[in-house]
Structure formats: structure tokens, C-alpha cells
Amino acid sequence: SAFAQGDTGFRRTRYQAEVRPALWRLGLRTNARIFQAQKPEEIIGTLLEESGITDYAFALRHEHAAWEYCVQYRESDLAFITRLAAEEGLYFFHEFEEGKHRLVFADDAGALGKGPELFFNLATQGLSEGAYVRRFRYAEAVRTAEVELKDYSFKTPAYGLSHTKPGSDLSHQRETYQHYDYPGRFKQDPSGKAFTGYRLDALRAGAMTGAGESNAAMLMPGSS
Template sequence: FGFRHPHPVREFCVQYQESDFDFIQRLTAEEGIFYYFEFSAGKNTVVYADDVGSLPKGASLPYNPNVAAQAQELSITTFTRSAQVRPAMVQLKDYTFKNPNWAAAFSEQSGELQNQRPDYEHFDFPGRFKDAQHGQDFTRYRL
């Protein structure tokens, strides 16, 4: 594991009508965790991480758009730019019967709108968190 951030222990967790893979995917996505594979002679390893700084440094690849030419080395031949709409803000709200007076509302504003609408908000209730640490983390990961 290549974790750089703390991840609080869950009080309980339920897997229902989902495969083992989907269950792990859901939990890691909620915690902002991703995975990649490391391949070596006779051994393949899954590495879980929560920060891109944990990724190994990759080799440089030159860009060669001339696909007809025989390249002597590996190169990138096609480059496609894409964009997608993302929320400018995420707000999660929840309720717990153990502490009904707790506000249980967290929001996170994006600092990188890249010419998108600043009023596009994602709101979710219940936010599926039981304490402030989970609420802050889940909100940040959703953004």
C-alpha cells in the first residue's frame, strides 16, 4: 500500500448484491484510493495508493505523428484532447440519530473551474458518513 493520507476505520461495512470486485471498487472510490499493477519476472503485484505522488516515475516517450515512418523506438502517434463538465462545488449532508443536533454538512469548492460554470453544484443526502473526518474526506474525494 502506498498511502500518504490517513483513512478512518469504518464502524461497519456491508457488501450486498455486488461482486467482490465491485465491492472493492466502491470502497476504494469512496476513500479516494486508486490502484495500479507492477509487473516483474514471475510476479504481478496490485498496489493501492491515495496520492499520485506514490506512482513510479515513467519513461519519457517522444511524440511522432508520422505513423507511416518506421520508428526505431516506442513513441506516441496520436494525441486526443477531451473535456468534461465537473461540479464547481460538492455538498454532502447527513443525519445521525446518535447526535441529532450535529449539522453533518460539508462542502468543498473547486479551485480549477477551467471556464466551467461556477454555480454547478453536486448535492447528496445522505452523505454516508458518521463523523467529521469521514465527511470532509468524502466531500473532497467527490470533487
Template sequence: MPSEKISLTHFSLSLSAPHHDFQVFAFAGYEAISQPFCFMLDLVSEHTSMDLESLLGQPAFLQFAPDSGGIHGLIDQIAQGDSGQRLTHYSITLRPHLARLEHCTDQRIFQELTVPQIIERVLEKHGLLATTFNFHLGTNYPKRDYCVQYGESDLHFIQRLCEEEGLHYHFEHSPTAHKLVFGDDQTVFPELEPVIYRQDTALAGTEPVIQHYKLRLETRPNSNVRRDYHFEKPLLDTKGSANVNRRIELEEYDYPGGFTSNDRGDHLAQRALERLNHDYLSGEGRSNQARLVSGHFLRLSEHPNKEWNDLWLLTEV
């Protein structure tokens, strides 16, 4: 949900590095569930020379909401631009620690570990302590006899494991840190304060409103079927399936499904169907509310279509 105009007169950037006088001139950003966020900031400073290398990788907090709401990340990119009579232009990009994992590839074998345990080992390899990430899971995951990372980045490896098991992640921000939160259902997502719908943009700047909102339906499979072969039980019909009732019937079939019990097959089929249908019904809007954060529920209110006045999960901002 893009923000048309945030009704604030001041944004601020906090850095642990001393002796900086950066002022935020403008910023744009993107964040979504199960993706590393990216925020690009245009800054100005009275200093015509900065040690850019010393700032690269430093933690920073961009505050853009009056209640200390904002984005905490690491400086992933920094550049110096033109200098005027008094001010020099700089630009930085903030991304999470997790984004660094896309620059590291490996070839590893993991044995007798669950997917959450494998992810934890990869994160710890990059210095992410247990205090910087959480698993809020409602399902017990089986140990994998043999799991291989082969020539893929550590970030892609984690993304692949999450997709296979139906895990998702989002970030929680504070002025001093950002936390990576993994989940497998919607109970992990907190709820934001309700926002009213007002198509009349004259209210923009006086109170947070949703100014535009539209609903979209897309064609997606309504059934997922997967099969596998159990060499110790060759006569067993090893199958998993999941479906939802829809007027248009479309099936995705997968073999081998990567399981040896039908219960496990049903679980994987259900997660695959949920992944395929995550955008079957979606809404898109525009707001001046600065506190919209992906991975949070938002209640829409006072829309003329009363069926739309409900909780909506913010998947992308």
C-alpha cells in the same frame, strides 16, 4: 492510449506448465486504473491436442518489450481452434487473480475495521498473500462500526469500498508475478521514460514515439456537498463540502453522507469531487512504445504545443 504498431519482431509466452510449444501469433489487450486487465492471445502450436483443463488458471507471462516488460496474469480462458498441416491454433485470455473475485458472492458483516483492513480480509479469503498486494496510503482511515457486503461479488464489494474512500489500484508486473497496488494519491504512480511526439509516422519502427495526441475537456461538477445527521448531537450542522473554481458551476448533493464529523465529511466530499472530475481534462494518443503501462506517469516531449509537454498519468492503455 492504443498502440498502433509495436516495433518488435518477437513476442513470447512463458508458462509454468511443462511440454508446451506455444508461439504468440497476435495479441490485444486492455488495462486501466482500478480495473482488472484483460489480454487476449492468439497462439499456434505443433501439438494437435492439449490438456486445456490443466492449463486453465495457470500463471503466464506475455513478454512484448525488450527489457522483459510485459503482462503477468492467470489463464482465465483457453480454447483450441483449427489445425492445419503443421500448426494448431489456440487462444488464451490473461487476467489478474483479482478478476476471479467477480465469480464469488457473499453476505458478510465487518465490524470495527478500516476499509483497507476489510479489503485485506477479502483478498486473503481468496489466497492472496500479503506479498501479492500493497497499500501505499497517505491518510489514516477510520474504523467502520458496521460494514455490510450483501449479495454482491467480492470484486464489486472491493470496488465499492475503494470508490467510497477514494482509493485506486493498479498492477505491477514481473516475469514471475503481478502485484496489486492500492493508493489514495498520485505519489504511488512510478514514472516511465519520456517519449517524444512525432506526427511523421516514418519514424515508426526506428524509435518509440507518440504519433497522435489530442486533448479533451468535459463538463463535470465543480462542487460536492454532503450532509448527515448525528443523533447524539441533533443541533450540529453535520456537513462536508469541496469545490474548485470554474466558469460553469454545477453541484452534486448527497444525503445521508455517511459521516458524523465535519472533518470526515470534508474528506469524503473532496474524494467524491476528485472521482467526479477524474476525466475533466484528459488526453488521448497513439504510440508504438511497447512500455506504456496504466498507473504510470509519462512525460510528453517535443510537442509543438509546449503546454502539453508535461507529465501525464496513463489511466488506460
């Protein structure tokens, strides 16, 4: 994505190259358009193929309903994909192979490849060869405890389109921190139930975290 010539010395010149995945190119395209009666994976596929990205896959464990009306409004293709994926509870990662890489969208952590078990080397003079974890820290933080989303459909005006999802593992914080939003951007119960869960997952993403240091090069986003 970028290349620069740096300092030149005796018989040597320093160069700097910046390499990004193909998905980065979608940030260079901006559009305003409407997608009708399409599932999120169909919309994302259209955007990827318009930029020449054909090596992609969807590892979905849940059914995602078609959008009756989905608008990309004055935003880059990358920003639109990121926003749509977040609302649908999707994340993406890259699978790298020699000469190519595949972009994978998933809606469950089970789609991630399982890596090898690593030794935990607490002593500074301990294990010095092979892959190991040298430091690990676990932390908890107070976050939203419950999400309620509500919406309205003119097709069923008397029906209360409302869904509530409480968080789990709330033993170390109060349960009264509710996130309420209207409209919830759904017109059917299955979508409302799913969107409520996705919103809660996003708001509680930092409730329990782990951080560590390791010399294992295989520890990267897209692996577990």
C-alpha cells in the same frame, strides 16, 4: 482463466488462452456479511487473503478512518472491493515481475511509478526507431462544479454534519452545477471532508482529458 481449442489445419492447431490477474477470481465469489470497526485496508486485505492473494500492498498517503459498520450485501467480493475503494478514494494497479505480480492500492497519483520521457513525433516521416508518441489530443468537458454532502449523527443531533468542496480550474464553465447528497455516509468531520473531495474527483474525472497514440509498451495503467 480460459483456454479453447480452435481450428485445426495441416500439422497445426490454433489455441486461444485468456490470462487475467488474480484479482479477477474475486468476481466469482458472492457473499453477504458485516465488517465492524475495521479500516478499509483491513476489509480489503481480508477479502484478498480469502482468495489466496497475499502479494498486495497499500501505498496510502492519507489516513482512512475505521468503518463502524460496513456491509457487503449480495455482491461479489470484487464488486464490494471496487465500491469500497471508490468511496474511500482508492484505486489499484498491478506491478508485474517475472513469475509474479503485486496488487497495489493507493490514494494519491504520486504512488505511480514515473516512466521515461518520450519524444513527440509529429511528422509521419520523422523518428522511426525507439519509443515515441505519434498523436496527442487534449479535451475539456463541462462537469459538476461543486459537491456538498450532509449527514446526521444521533450522538451530536444539534451539529450540522455538512461539507462542501468546490472544483478547481472552472474558468471554462459555470460554477453553479452543484451535486448535493444526503446522507453522505459519514459520522465525523474528517471522513466527511475526505468523502466530499473523493466524490468531486469522481464527478470531475472527465473534465480534462488527454488521448494519444504511441508505440511505447510501457504506457499502461499503473504508470505515469
